[in-house]
Amino acid sequence: MAGQDTGEGGGSTSSEFLPKTDSNTVTTSCPAGLRFDLNRYAALQAQTDGEAVDAVMLIPHMPDALIAWGHSFKRLPR
Numbered sequence: 865m866a867g868q869d870t871g872e873g874g875g876s877t878s879s880e881f882l883p884k885t886d887s888n889t890v891t892t893s894c895p896a897g898l899r900f901d902l903n904r905y906a907a908l909q910a911q912t913d914g915e916a917v918d919a920v921m922l923i924p925h926m927p928d929a930l931i932a933w934g935h936s937f938k939r940l941p942r
Contacts, residue, residue, distance in 0.1 A: 887924065 902919035910916045
């Protein structure tokens with residue numbers, strides 16, 4: 865899954881609705897069930913925004929959202 869969509873149900877790699885960020889490369893693998901859910905999430909995002917996006921393009925934004933959502937993490941000093 866290192867930056868390349870090999871799962872089914874992907875889409876285009878357009879990401880105009882995603883914020884631009886500086887990036888570092890991280891290689892990881894995920895279970896097939898998670899990959900399936902990521903593709904479903906990307907399809908739902910495409911319906912909501914009217915623009916297809918590849919699930920791989922969403923992954924870098926998900927940890928930020930998870931950390932922002934984490935109540936305990938928010939209380940830690942930066």
